[in-house]
Amino acid sequence: MATRLKPVDAVVIGVGWAGSIMANELAKAGLKVVGLERGRYRGQEEFALPGIHDELKYNRRLELFEDLSRSTITCRNNTGEVARPMRRHGPFPWGEGLGGAGFHWAGWTWRHSPWSFKMRTNTIERYGERAIPTDATIQDWPMTYDELEPYYDKFEYAIGLSGKAGNLNGEIQAGGNPFEGPRSREFPNPPLRKSYGMAVFEEATRSLGYHPFPMPAAQTSRPYTNPDGVGMGACLYCGYCMNTGCEVAAKATPQTTVLPAAMQTGNFEIRAHAAVTRINTSGNRATSVTYVDGRGRELEQPADIVLLTAFTWSNTQQLLVSGIGKPYDPATGAGNVGKNYSWHGAMPYIPLYYDDGHVFNPFMGAGALGMSFSDLEGDNFDHTGLGFIGGIFMTYFQLGSGPMMYQPTPPGTPGWGSEWKQAVAHYYNRSLQVVGFHDHLSYRGNYMDLDPNYADIYGNPLLRLTYDIGPNEIRMSDYMVGVGHEVAKAMKPSRYAVYGLPKRFDAGANYFVIHQVGGAMTGSTPENSVVNKYMQSWDVPNLFVIGASAFPQITAYNPTGTVGALSYMSADAIINQYLKNPGPLVS
Amino acid sequence: MDRRRFLSILSSTVAALGSANVLAVHKVAALGTMKKAYTFFTGAESAFIEAAVARIIPADDLGPGALEADASYFIDQQLTGDYGAGARFYNQGPFGATTPYQGYQLPLSPRDLYRVGIAATDRYCRETYGKDFAQLEPAQQDEVLQGLQGVAGDVAFEEVPGATFFSHLLTDAKDGFFADPAYGGNKDMVGWKLVGFPGVPAQYTEFIERHNEAYDVEPVDLGSMQHAGMHQEHLHAVHRRAAVPRRTTAPAPRPVDPDEPYDWKSGPRFSV
Numbered sequence: 001m002a003t004r005l006k007p008v009d010a011v012v013i014g015v016g017w018a019g020s021i022m023a024n025e026l027a028k029a030g031l032k033v034v035g036l037e038r039g040r041y042r043g044q045e046e047f048a049l050p051g052i053h054d055e056l057k058y059n060r061r062l063e064l065f066e067d068l069s070r071s072t073i074t075c076r077n078n079t080g081e082v083a084r085p086m087r088r089h090g091p092f093p094w095g096e097g098l099g100g101a102g103f104h105w106a107g108w109t110w111r112h113s114p115w116s117f118k119m120r121t122n123t124i125e126r127y128g129e130r131a132i133p134t135d136a137t138i139q140d141w142p143m144t145y146d147e148l149e150p151y152y153d154k155f156e157y158a159i160g161l162s163g164k165a166g167n168l169n170g171e172i173q174a175g176g177n178p179f180e181g182p183r184s185r186e187f188p189n190p191p192l193r194k195s196y197g198m199a200v201f202e203e204a205t206r207s208l209g210y211h212p213f214p215m216p217a218a219q220t221s222r223p224y225t226n227p228d229g230v231g232m233g234a235c236l237y238c239g240y241c242m243n244t245g246c247e248v249a250a251k252a253t254p255q256t257t258v259l260p261a262a263m264q265t266g267n268f269e270i271r272a273h274a275a276v277t278r279i280n281t282s283g284n285r286a287t288s289v290t291y292v293d294g295r296g297r298e299l300e301q302p303a304d305i306v307l308l309t310a311f312t313w314s315n316t317q318q319l320l321v322s323g324i325g326k327p328y329d330p331a332t333g334a335g336n337v338g339k340n341y342s343w344h345g346a347m348p349y350i351p352l353y354y355d356d357g358h359v360f361n362p363f364m365g366a367g368a369l370g371m372s373f374s375d376l377e378g379d380n381f382d383h384t385g386l387g388f389i390g391g392i393f394m395t396y397f398q399l400g401s402g403p404m405m406y407q408p409t410p411p412g413t414p415g416w417g418s419e420w421k422q423a424v425a426h427y428y429n430r431s432l433q434v435v436g437f438h439d440h441l442s443y444r445g446n447y448m449d450l451d452p453n454y455a456d457i458y459g460n461p462l463l464r465l466t467y468d469i470g471p472n473e474i475r476m477s478d479y480m481v482g483v484g485h486e487v488a489k490a491m492k493p494s495r496y497a498v499y500g501l502p503k504r505f506d507a508g509a510n511y512f513v514i515h516q517v518g519g520a521m522t523g524s525t526p527e528n529s530v531v532n533k534y535m536q537s538w539d540v541p542n543l544f545v546i547g548a549s550a551f552p553q554i555t556a557y558n559p560t561g562t563v564g565a566l567s568y569m570s571a572d573a574i575i576n577q578y579l580k581n582p583g584p585l586v587s
Numbered sequence: 588m589d590r591r592r593f594l595s596i597l598s599s600t601v602a603a604l605g606s607a608n609v610l611a612v613h614k615v616a617a618l619g620t621m622k623k624a625y626t627f628f629t630g631a632e633s634a635f636i637e638a639a640v641a642r643i644i645p646a647d648d649l650g651p652g653a654l655e656a657d658a659s660y661f662i663d664q665q666l667t668g669d670y671g672a673g674a675r676f677y678n679q680g681p682f683g684a685t686t687p688y689q690g691y692q693l694p695l696s697p698r699d700l701y702r703v704g705i706a707a708t709d710r711y712c713r714e715t716y717g718k719d720f721a722q723l724e725p726a727q728q729d730e731v732l733q734g735l736q737g738v739a740g741d742v743a744f745e746e747v748p749g750a751t752f753f754s755h756l757l758t759d760a761k762d763g764f765f766a767d768p769a770y771g772g773n774k775d776m777v778g779w780k781l782v783g784f785p786g787v788p789a790q791y792t793e794f795i796e797r798h799n800e801a802y803d804v805e806p807v808d809l810g811s812m813q814h815a816g817m818h819q820e821h822l823h824a825v826h827r828r829a830a831v832p833r834r835t836t837a838p839a840p841r842p843v844d845p846d847e848p849y850d851w852k853s854g855p856r857f858s859v
């Protein structure tokens with residue numbers, strides 16, 4: 001029997017990006033908030049030199065990622081197969097511990113394009129109903145880009161984003177992304193510095209008629225103080241950024257931006273090693289959450305508001321084990337919990353090899369240092385006759401690559417032996433990597449439910465993922481490989497390769513991109529979604545499910561800018577509407 | 588017990604043994620023991636591992652290889668610890684039929700995988716060549732490794748998929764060449780020197796804008812940073828220019844099949 005604790009105003013399940021933002025906003029508004037985080041406490045202070053510059057620990061052994069001996073997901077490509085657990089981190093490792101994946105992310109921080117919020121409607125209007133593949137279950141978001149803009153702005157100023165606006169209040173700006181939605185003001189910080197590889201990519205893509213710009217980066221280009229008064233340092237381009245923390249608080253993480261402000265209010269308490277196992281409901285109210293703490297006790301935390309911010313996997317798993325909402329059934333299409341899972345990989349992936357006369361210093365860099373173009377993103381180009389919808393943004397990135405993770409050898413080189421050694425010695429400093437990230441439609445057969453065979457250490461069934469790469473994506477891949485050849489040639493390497501998507505998703509591979517979306521999607525009605533536009537559960541109005549789980553499908557752009565914006569929008573709605581009149585915010 | 592007393596007890600004990608032993612013990616005492624030791628591998632296993640890593644990254648004109656870098660000790664230490672035990676992997680059953688797209692699905696921890704894989708490979712070598720792997724000619728060793736990998740030949744074992752064993756060996760040997768020397772491999776930072784990686788200290792605010800300029804320095808590792816007291820603050824060591832500038836040449840290109848799909852299992856590993 002769980003021990004019942006003193007009630008609080010709000011309980012946050014999972015203290016990553018979404019949980020930290022929610023906690024900060026609600027605590028500032030005067031609510032007593034408790035954050036339950038299944039992983040360990042980790043503060044900015046423990047991430048000091050030289051210990052954090054350790055590729056084996058952080059990049060290979062993935063020290064900061066979820067300990068899979070406790071819980072994982074199971075995978076299969078289709079419903080005809082038996083799902084097997086992801087026993088080791090493979091294609092897309094995910095986070096655990098205070099700050100979540102937000103602690104060790106890379107910081108590519110985008111806004112979705114206005115088009116993508118109305119992807120279905122816009123596609124039908126321009127290309128007709130038949131342009132959407134039969135099994136695709138894509139759907140419009142219930143809000144527009146314009147509605148979300150103030151919250152993108154809020155997130156970007158909270159984290160001190162570095163970049164250059166390409167569209168200020170409808171006016172195109174030189175040096176930025178001309179295809180982005182209008183911004184109400186400039187980035188809080190100017191772009192990061194430009195490396196040699198960025199210059200090569202910029203010149204090449206401009207010569208092809210594309211519009212390159214510095215990628216928006218969550219590494220501060222200069223010292224910065226955010227609107228909550230939290231100070232950040234300036235990036236040193238140390239190149240140990242992704243998969244680990246930052247020694248000078250220049251990478252935006254919950255610890256360097258919103259958590260210190262939340263703690264300062266005196267209204268927020270963090271409980272680490274607190275794994276939530278269930279959300280308890282009575283009628284259409286969430287009454288409490290049950291969790292197991294570090295002493296192995298089962299505790300029950302009552303709260304007026306429950307915020308489920310535990311990332312796509314746990315958000316979906318918790319809804320399912322708690323019996324909230326109707327589970328999705330791919331055979332009938334009924335139910336919404338677990339529906340519209342999607343993910344995206346690298347398409348194309350272009351390694352380029354140069355010879356004497358070029359050095360790129362790949363070990364220097366910052367998580368989101370890069371040069372991108374968006375001419376082929378979303379619907380920025382005419383798709384008539386192409387056989388697919390959606391697109392990619394393409395980036396040369398320099399996130400800092402040590403030799404354990406990065407051993408570039410031209411195609412055809414043996415994987416070991418003297419020839420391999422000679423190639424790595426030569427090309428480590430003479431190669432570049434360009435990558436595209438793509439839109440991926442949601443499909444009827446790609447979804448999540450509870451696995452019948454495997455459990456986590458708390459006794460809950462593991463989340464089961466049924467997923468394969470879709471036909472729209474395979475067709476897009478063929479096209480983008482062509483674009484890749486064009487870009488690669490313009491970059492004038494002595495050798496290069498262009499790779500598209502694999503034909504099947506492989507849970508044992510590593511695909512560079514780790515964004516998981518869907519399962520608790522947002523929509524306009526209880527019939528088509530799990531949460532409304534404020535991330536409020538249709539079934540249980542004092543439960544808010546926040547994160548990329550709300551995306552109806554994944555867009556090319558990395559998700560976290562949008563996760564941040566959705567969090568701020570939800571917090572605003574809770575504070576300014578819900579608290580005055582607790583109940584459904586959308587009827 | 589002080590050292591002198593310890594040694595005198597030792598030598599009096601040894602005096603009772605044969606003279607060959609006396610010699611051996613005296614040698615160890617004189618060296619003051621700073622030698623690395625295997626804590627996981629048995630004698631036969633360490634012979635296998637040393638021979639295997641020496642083929643994966645050979646010593647050659649470009650300098651020391653994985654054996655000289657102590658990659659075998661690195662692997663040994665890794666297997667002794669968390670990784671070897673599979674401590675952070677999901678290890679629960681049921682096990683059973685899998686598709687090729689479901690990742691690692693064996694009930695073996697990395698430790699067990701090595702133990703079983705080495706024994707099976709040595710048995711195969713004895714059956715095929717009449718000798719253990721470590722005793723084969725380098726060309727024969729390459730043949731065996733290629734067979735395991737599945738590139739050539741078909742070394743199939745009953746107890747473990749050869750390719751799975753080999754992929755661990757390959758990754759771990761390279762890691763032992765490139766991980767910080769704190770983990771027992773990459774001795775004298777030979778791996779870092781080979782590719783021109785500057786190591787731990789890293790502050791490139793100015794240099795990142797110096798386009799197409801080599802950053803040719805002596806690398807610095809975790810240990811030397813810590814002993815210089817640099818863990819106290821956000822201090823970055825200043826690199827010294829490399830004594831000898833790096834020079835490399837490209838290997839001759841091999842013919843490439845343009846339709847060869849990318850191997851998403853072995854490429855660079857980054858996550859964004």
Ligand SMILES: Cc1cc2nc3c(=O)[nH]c(=O)nc-3n(C[C@H](O)[C@H](O)[C@H](O)COP(=O)(O)OP(=O)(O)OC[C@H]3O[C@@H](n4cnc5c(N)ncnc54)[C@H](O)[C@@H]3O)c2cc1C
Nearest residue numbers: 014016017018038100101102106107108276314558560859
């Ligand atoms: C290496 C890496 C690089 C990335 N780079 C980028 C990038 O460049 N750009 C980008 O946009 N995105 C990137 N991402 C993705 C980004 O980190 C996520 O989108 C973001 O962190 C999501 O925020 P979240 O709050 O939804 O989830 P998270 O930040 O993952 O936080 C969820 C938290 O919930 C906790 N939790 C889960 N289940 C429970 C439970 N049952 N009980 C208690 N606590 C629980 C977890 O331990 C975790 O701390 C990257 C991710 C990784 C791993």
Ligand code: SF4
Nearest residue numbers: 235236238241246251
């Ligand atoms: S690259 Fe910059 S932001 Fe990233 S860890 Fe290094 S100093 Fe921090």
